[in-house]
Amino acid sequence: MATTTSTNPASATNMTPTSAEEIAALFNLVGSSSGPAIQTQQPLQQQQQLSSQQLPAAAEIVLTSSELSDPMALQQKLSAVLAQLRNSSSLTGAIDGSDDSANLGQKIIIRTQPQQSSTPSCPVLSVVKPEPEFQLQQQQQHRRVSVVTMPTASVVVDNNAPIVTSIQCPSNAAIATTTQQVLLLNNKPIMATCGPAAATATAAAPGIAATSGNVLLIPIDSAAANFQLQTQQQQQQQPILIPQLQPQSVQQQPQFKKLVSVRPKIEQTTFSSAPSTPSQPDGAGGVAGHAGSSSSAGSGITIGGSGCVNGSPWQQYIKQFTNMGPCPVCGDKISGYHYGIFSCESCKGFFKRTVQNRKTYVCHRGSQSACEMSLLSRKKCPACRMRKCLEKGMKVEAIRGDRTRGGRSLYTGMRLQQNSVVAAPAAPTSVAASATVAVASSSGAAQLSQTSSSSNSTESSTLASSQQQQQQQQQTDPSSDSSASSLPTCIIEAVNSERMVMHEEDSLDLAESAADETAVYRALLLLAERRLYRLVRWSRHLPAFNTVSTEDQIALLQNCWVELLCFDCCWRSLQTPSEIRLTANKCINLEAARELGAHGIVGEILALTGDLCRIGLSLTEYACLKVIVLMQPDAQGLSCPEKVRACLDEMCQSLMAHTVTACPNEPNKFAELFLKVADLKRTATAAWAMLAGKDLSPYLETNSLLMELFKSSRLRSG
DNA sequence: AATCAAGGCCAC
DNA sequence: GTGGCCTTGATT
Ligand SMILES: [Zn+2]
Ligand SMILES: [Zn+2]
Numbered sequence: 161m162a163t164t165t166s167t168n169p170a171s172a173t174n175m176t177p178t179s180a181e182e183i184a185a186l187f188n189l190v191g192s193s194s195g196p197a198i199q200t201q202q203p204l205q206q207q208q209q210l211s212s213q214q215l216p217a218a219a220e221i222v223l224t225s226s227e228l229s230d231p232m233a234l235q236q237k238l239s240a241v242l243a244q245l246r247n248s249s250s251l252t253g254a255i256d257g258s259d260d261s262a263n264l265g266q267k268i269i270i271r272t273q274p275q276q277s278s279t280p281s282c283p284v285l286s287v288v289k290p291e292p293e294f295q296l297q298q299q300q301q302h303r304r305v306s307v308v309t310m311p312t313a314s315v316v317v318d319n320n321a322p323i324v325t326s327i328q329c330p331s332n333a334a335i336a337t338t339t340q341q342v343l344l345l346n347n348k349p350i351m352a353t354c355g356p357a358a359a360t361a362t363a364a365a366p367g368i369a370a371t372s373g374n375v376l377l378i379p380i381d382s383a384a385a386n387f388q389l390q391t392q393q394q395q396q397q398q399p400i401l402i403p404q405l406q407p408q409s410v411q412q413q414p415q416f417k418k419l420v421s422v423r424p425k426i427e428q429t430t431f432s433s434a435p436s437t438p439s440q441p442d443g444a445g446g447v448a449g450h451a452g453s454s455s456s457a458g459s460g461i462t463i464g465g466s467g468c469v470n471g472s473p474w475q476q477y478i479k480q481f482t483n484m485g486p487c488p489v490c491g492d493k494i495s496g497y498h499y500g501i502f503s504c505e506s507c508k509g510f511f512k513r514t515v516q517n518r519k520t521y522v523c524h525r526g527s528q529s530a531c532e533m534s535l536l537s538r539k540k541c542p543a544c545r546m547r548k549c550l551e552k553g554m555k556v557e558a559i560r561g562d563r564t565r566g567g568r569s570l571y572t573g574m575r576l577q578q579n580s581v582v583a584a585p586a587a588p589t590s591v592a593a594s595a596t597v598a599v600a601s602s603s604g605a606a607q608l609s610q611t612s613s614s615s616n617s618t619e620s621s622t623l624a625s626s627q628q629q630q631q632q633q634q635q636t637d638p639s640s641d642s643s644a645s646s647l648p649t650c651i652i653e654a655v656n657s658e659r660m661v662m663h664e665e666d667s668l669d670l671a672e673s674a675a676d677e678t679a680v681y682r683a684l685l686l687l688a689e690r691r692l693y694r695l696v697r698w699s700r701h702l703p704a705f706n707t708v709s710t711e712d713q714i715a716l717l718q719n720c721w722v723e724l725l726c727f728d729c730c731w732r733s734l735q736t737p738s739e740i741r742l743t744a745n746k747c748i749n750l751e752a753a754r755e756l757g758a759h760g761i762v763g764e765i766l767a768l769t770g771d772l773c774r775i776g777l778s779l780t781e782y783a784c785l786k787v788i789v790l791m792q793p794d795a796q797g798l799s800c801p802e803k804v805r806a807c808l809d810e811m812c813q814s815l816m817a818h819t820v821t822a823c824p825n826e827p828n829k830f831a832e833l834f835l836k837v838a839d840l841k842r843t844a845t846a847a848w849a850m851l852a853g854k855d856l857s858p859y860l861e862t863n864s865l866l867m868e869l870f871k872s873s874r875l876r877s878g
Numbered sequence: 879a880a881t882c883a884a885g886g887c888c889a890c
Numbered sequence: 891g892t893g894g895c896c897t898t899g900a901t902t
Binding site for chain 1: 884886
Binding site: 472473474475492495504505506507508509510513539542564565566567568569778779 | 891892893894895896897898899900901902
C-alpha cells in the first residue's frame with residue numbers, strides 16, 4: 161500500500177519485474193525495430209482464399225406467415241440462406257414491412273456487406289428496422305454493428321440506434337419483436353428491453369410474431385439454458401456459424417507485444433486440486449436448533465461446560481460450532497472454518513505456520529506412517545499432522561502470500577456468503593435440515609456431520625462415497641457443480657486477477673493545477689495510460705488469457721481496451737450515481753463534462769453505470785464480465801479463436817450458473833448483465849468515435865501505450 | 879453495523 | 891513451536 165510515490169505502484173504482484181522503470185524501458189524500445197514478428201502463415205492462406213472467394217452479393221428470402229410464427233421453420237430458412245452466403249464477411253438484413261402491423265409476407269433481405277470495419281469477421285445476421293430507404297442507404301455504407309459473443313450466440317448491437325438489434329445462435333430459433341425487444345431462451349422470454357433506455361420488464365408472451373420492429377433473436381444456449389429454465393425440448397446443434405474470416409492481420413506493436421509477452425511469475429499456486437472438493441455444510445444458520453431429537457450431537461465433546469456461562473465474545477463465537485463435531489485433524493473443538501475446512505484453532509495455527517514458514521517435516525517413523533493425532537499427541541509429529549491437514553482438505557492457497565489481514569478471500573472450497581434461500585429461522589423442521597446436510601455433504605461436511613467420527617483412520621474413500629450419495633440423492637440439478645458452495649475455477653481466477661490490480665489505487669494526482677486546459681487533458685490521458693497498464697497486468701494474471709498465443713493476446717487487448725477502460729470507469733463510479741469517478745477523490749459530472757466537450761460519452765457511461773447499479777453488479781460478476789469482454793473470439797486478427805471461444809464459453813456458463821445460485825431472486829440477472837456488455841460495446845464505440853479523429857499527440861508522451869493503441873485502432877477501423 | 883476468515887500477538 | 895484470543899477489513 162501507500163506506494164504513493166509518483167512512480168508506478170510496484171505491482172502488488174511483488175515478484176513481477178514490472179517496475180515503473182522497466183515499463184519505461186519497454187517503451188523506449190520502440191525505436192529499435194524489434195520486428196513485428198513472424199506472422200503465422202497457415203491460417204492466412206486459408207483466409208485469403210476465403211476472402212477472395214466470390215460470394216453472392218445478396219440473397220433474398222420471403223417469409224410466409226407460417227414461417228414467421230414457427231421458429232423452427234424460420235430457422236431452417238435462414239440457415240439455408242446463411243449456408244449460401246457462407247464465408248461472407250458480414251451479413252445484414254432488413255425486415256421489409258411496409259406497415260407496422262403486418263406480420264404477413266414480410267421480407268427479409270440478407271446481403272453481404274463489403275468488408276466493414278468493426279466486425280469484419282463475424283457472420284451475423286442482423287435484422288434491422290424497415291425504416292424505408294434512408295436506412296437502407298445508410299446501411300450500404302457505414303452501418304456498424306458491434307458484436308458480442310455468448311457461448312453460442314451472438315448479440316448484435318446497432319451502433320446507430322442504441323438498442324440490441326439481434327441475437328443469434330445456432331440452435332433453436334425463435335423470433336420476437338416489436339418496439340420491445342425480447343430476449344428468448346428456448347422460446348421463453350427471459351427479459352425484454354425496450355428502446356434506447358432499456359427498460360426492464362419480463363413478460364411478452366412467447367411466440368410473438370415479427371412485426372416491423374427491431375427484432376429478433378434466437379438464442380438458445382445449451383447447458384446454460386437448462387440451468388435456468390427446465391425446458392425439456394432438446395435442441396440439436398446445427399451450427400450456422402460461418403468460418404471466421406480474418407483480415408490481414410494488423411501490425412503488431414512492438415511495445416505492446418513486449419508488454420504482453422513478459423510472462424508474469426505465476427505465483428498462483430495451482431488451483432487445480434481435486435476437482436471434487438466442494439464442501440461445506442452450508443449449515444451455519446441452522447446450527448442452533450435443528451434436530452429436536454438429539455439435542456447434543458452426542459460425542460463427548462469437551463465443551464468447557466463448567467463455569468463459563470458467558471465467556472468472552474470469543475468463547476461465545478466458538479460455541480456455535482460445538483455440535484458440529486470434533487476437529488477432523490486432531491479431535492479438538494472446532495473454532496471455525498479455516499483454510500477450507502472446519503477445524504480447531506490449534507490446527508489452524510499449525511497449518512498457517514507450516515505454510516508461511518515453508519516448513520517441511522519428516523516423520524521419524526517413515527513416510528508411510530500415520531501417527532496418532534489427538535489432543536495430546538498432535539504435537540508429537542508435525543509431519544503427520546500436516547499431512548492430515550492436507551488430507552482433510554486444508555488449502556495451501558488459503559494462506560495469503562502477502563499476509564494481508566482481514567477481508568475475505570476466494571479459493572476453491574471457500575465458503576460462500578450464504579444467502580441461502582432457506583435460512584428462514586422460523587421453520588424448517590429437522591427433516592429439511594438433515595436432508596440439506598446430507599445433500600451438501602462432501603469431504604468436510606461429511607466428516608462433520610458424522611456424529612461419531614472415527615477419529616483418525618484414513619478413509620480416503622469418504623470423498624468418493626459421499627459423492628455417490630450425493631448423486632443418488634440429487635435427482636435434479638443436472639449441470640456441473642452442484643456444490644453451491646464452491647466457485648468454478650475460472651471465476652476464482654477472474655476475481656483473483658481483479659484483486660491483484662484492484663488495490664493499485666492509482667494515486668493519480670490529477671493535480672489541481674487545472675488552470676491550463678492542456679494540463680487537464682494531459683492529466684486525463686495520463687490517467688488512462690496508467691489504467692491501460694493496469695489492464696495489461698490484469699490480463700496477464702488471468703490464467704485463461706495466458707493459454708493463447710502472445711499474438712492473440714495482443715489482438716484481444718487491442719480489440720477491447722476501450723471497452724475495458726469504460727467498464728473500469730463504470731465500476732469505479734458505481735457508488736456515485738450522478739458522477740463519474742476519475743480517481744479516488746475526483747469526480748466529474750455531466751455539467752463539468754459538457755465544458756470539456758465530453759458530455760456525450762460521459763452521459764453514456766453514467767447511464768451504463770446507473771444500469772449496472774440497478775442490476776446490482778457485484779465484484780465477482782464484474783470480474784467475470786471483464787473476462788467476457790476480453791475473450792471475444794471475433795476479435796480481429798485472432799489466429800486461434802477456438803481457444804478464446806472455449807474460455808468465453810466456460811466463463812459464460814460459470815457466470816450464469818453463479819448468478820442463478822447467488823441471486824435466486826433475480827433469475828434474469830445474467831441476461832441483464834449480458835445485455836450490458838452490449839451496451840458497453842456501444843459506449844466504447846461512442847468513446848472511440850469521439851477520440852479517434854483527434855490528434856492527441858500534443859498531450860501524450862511520444863511513446864505512450866495509449867498512442868500506440870490509438871494508431872493501431874485507427875488502422876483497423878479505417 | 880454485523881460477519882467471519884485471515885493474520886498477529888504473546889504467555890507458555 | 892503451540893494455541894487461545896485479538897485485530898483487520900472486504901462483503902453483505
Ligand atoms: Zn485440530
Ligand atoms: Zn508421524
